[in-house]
Amino acid sequence: MVCVVCGWWNPPVGTLWKDPAGRSAVCPGCQASLQPGGEVRLPSGVLVRSLLVHEGPIRKAVHAMKYRGADRVAWGLAPLMADLLPKGATAVVPVPRSLPRRARFGTDPGRALATALARTAVLPVADVLRAPVLHRSQIRSRRRGGLRFRSVARPPGGAVLVDDVLTTGATLSAAAGACGGAVTAAVTLTRSRPGGGGKSLRSAHGGPDTRAGNPVDR
Numbered sequence: 313m314v315c316v317v318c319g320w321w322n323p324p325v326g327t328l329w330k331d332p333a334g335r336s337a338v339c340p341g342c343q344a345s346l347q348p349g350g351e352v353r354l355p356s357g358v359l360v361r362s363l364l365v366h367e368g369p370i371r372k373a374v375h376a377m378k379y380r381g382a383d384r385v386a387w388g389l390a391p392l393m394a395d396l397l398p399k400g401a402t403a404v405v406p407v408p409r410s411l412p413r414r415a416r417f418g419t420d421p422g423r424a425l426a427t428a429l430a431r432t433a434v435l436p437v438a439d440v441l442r443a444p445v446l447h448r449s450q451i452r453s454r455r456r457g458g459l460r461f462r463s464v465a466r467p468p469g470g471a472v473l474v475d476d477v478l479t480t481g482a483t484l485s486a487a488a489g490a491c492g493g494a495v496t497a498a499v500t501l502t503r504s505r506p507g508g509g510g511k512s513l514r515s516a517h518g519g520p521d522t523r524a525g526n527p528v529d530r
């Protein structure tokens with residue numbers, strides 16, 4: 313048995329925590345640090361639910377997933393993300409990583425999560441979004457405004473975007489825009505903690521909600 317967050321292999325018997333359905337194992341140290349990510353509605357109208365706040369061991373786990381292809385993170389935590397899917401979800405839509413980064417690191421975290429989530433939730437993957445190849449001159453604008461996606465097909469109504477980290481929401485809004493209004497919800501593994509002085513958002517509960525503006529490389 314392995315902790316899906318920190319990768320601790322074979323902790324002492326009895327110290328692993330399992331979620332109530334027995335699907336994912338997390339060691340006590342990680343469990344104590346995990347905080348629910350909650351939900352937020354982006355200005356674009358997309359409702360985003362995140363499993364965890366992007367802090368502590370899960371932050372390192374996401375890093376491992378993005379840059380070292382740690383599959384245990386996606387496969388271990390996707391079952392918990394399934395609980396975040398809206399009722400009536402029809403498919404999951406991976407938010408693709410930019411091609412240069414996918415080539416460099418050999419991984420696509422959004423796709424890995426979407427694949428694992430689809431398996432768990434018994435939903436099809438609607439692989440309709442493509443990230444453009446970025447040229448050097450576009451990198452600055454990418455950092456300001458998120459990626460510009462194109463779609464190769466329209467996903468079914470009720471499809472849900474899947475990505476690894478929610479920061480400003482610009483990426484998810486761009487992805488939803490490329491889906492032409494067929495997508496109104498998204499789930500992410502983590503969410504940057506509100507209050508970091510970044511772009512202001514309004515939470516789904518109506519209160520003001522600001523979040524860290526630290527860009528997370530795609």
Ligand SMILES: [Zn+2]
Pocket residue numbers: 315316317318319320338339340341342343369
């Ligand atoms: Zn752990």
